[in-house]
Amino acid sequence: MNTKELIEHAIDLPVEERALVVDSLLRSLNPPQSEIDAHWATAAKRRLSELRAGKVDAVPGEAVFDRIRKRFKR
Template sequence: MNTKQLIEEAVSLPLEERAIVVDSLLRSLNQPESEIDKQWANEAKRRLSELRSGHIEAIPGNDVFSKVWDRFEK
């Protein structure tokens, strides 16, 4: 199977399976660094825990982006 055939075959897959193929290919290009990945996973878990406990309050994404755009427009 050549590259063109492989791409045609991949494009014909259902959406979820294409996403898995893309994710696998991207991961093969950019190998994760295990220690950094562990630190980010721990940070994500900590932030989720704070959010669920009510210790912090989520800010809607639209509000955040509005503030960013306001800063850059000045």
């Protein structure tokens, strides 16, 4: 089976199985690193706690992307 046939076959899979294939392929390119994952989880929990406590304000995602687009617009 060549790559094109493999992709065509994968596209015909149910969405849950396609998601599993994609996740598996991405993990093969960038294997999980438990130490780094633990640091990210700690940072995410801290940020969520700060948000819930009212220490920081949430910024809508679209506003964030607008700022990025403006910053890097050439």
